[in-house]
Amino acid sequence: MAKLSPGARLRQATEESAIQAPGAPSALFGRLIERMGYEAVYLSGAAISAGVLGLPDVGLMTLPELVxxxxxxxxxxxxxxxxxxxxxFxxxxxxxxxxxxxxxAGVAAIQLEDQELPKRCGHLSGKRIVETGVMCAKIRAxxxxRRDPNLVIIARTDARDSLGLPEAIExxxxxxxxxxxxIFPEALANRKEFEAFVAQIDAPLVANMTEFGKSPLLTADELAEMGYAVxxxxxxxxxxxxxAxxxxxxxLGAEGTQRDLLEIMQTREELYELIDYKNFEAKDQRYFGGSK
Structure with a gap:
C-alpha cells in the first residue's frame, strides 16, 4: 500500500472530528507535542519570529528561515x-x-493570509487588507x-477586524x-461569529485560540460541535x-542555586528519551564496533 503524503494524512485526521494543533517554537517542542498524543503540529510565524529570531511578527522572517x-x-x-x-513572501x-x-520541506498544509505588508499580528488593530482579487491570484498560484494535490492550501482572512464580518465571509x-x-477566519469577536462561518462556508474551517487576543477562548469540544476542523x-x-x-x-538570581527548581525541571533522562539519544549511542557503537 502506498504511503500517504503529509497532506493526505492531515485531511484524514480531520475527517472524524476536530483536531488540536499546538504551535511548536522549535523541533524539540514538536516532539513533545507528538509524544503527548496530538495529531498535528502548527509551525507558527509568531512563535518562530519571537522564539527563534527574537523579532515581532510583522513579516521580518524570510522564506529561507521559515523553510x-x-x-x-x-x-x-x-x-x-x-x-x-x-x-x-x-x-x-x-x-x-x-x-x-x-x-x-515536508509540510502537510500551507497557510496564506490576505494582509498587506508590513503585516501585523492577527489580533492587533490597524491591519491593512489586500484587494480580494490579489488574494485570489495568490491562492491560484x-x-x-503544489505537486501533491492533497497538500492543503489554507486561506486566512484578516478582514473581520477592519472590514467587518460580512466582508470576511464573502x-x-x-x-x-x-x-x-x-478557510481560517482570524480574530472573530464572539461565539456567534464562529458559528456564522460554519453556517455560510462550505469547507473545513480553522479556529485560532491564541491567548490575550480578540477571540474568546472556546474549548475544543465547543469548536468541534460547531464543525471546525482544526x-x-x-x-x-x-x-x-x-x-517558567x-x-x-x-x-537562580535570588538564591544563587537551582536546587529548588529541580522538581519542576525535565530530567536529563526525560530529555534524552525525547531526542532519542540511546539510538544515536547505538549507532555510534555499531559504526565503530562493527566487524571489519
Missing part, C-alpha cells in the same frame, strides 16, 4: 505539520516558490505550484472559488515556557 524551521520540524515528528507562510511568483519550498467564499481547501494554539507553549524561564531566572 529551515519547517525542515527541522518535519524531520523530528511523524505527525502532519501546518506551516504559517504569512503573506507568501511577495506576489504570485513568490507564493509559487513558497509553496514549492515548503512542500519540499499556490494551488498551481472573501472566504471567493477564496474557495479560487481553489483554497480550508484548532490552533500558536504561541501557547512559548508563552508558558517563557514565563522568567521565574527560574529570578530564583
Amino acid at each position: 529551515q524551521q519547517a525542515t527541522y520540524l518535519t524531520r523530528s515528528v511523524k505527525i502532519p505539520v501546518i506551516a504559517d507562510a504569512d503573506t507568501g 511577495g506576489d504570485t511568483v513568490n507564493v509559487e516558490r513558497t509553496v514549492i519550498e515548503l512542500e519540499a 499556490a494551488v498551481a505550484a 472573501r472566504s467564499q471567493r477564496y474557495l472559488e479560487a481553489g483554497a481547501d480550508w 484548532i490552533l494554539y500558536p504561541v501557547t507553549l512559548l508563552r508558558v515556557a517563557m514565563k 524561564a522568567e521565574a527560574a531566572l529570578a530564583t
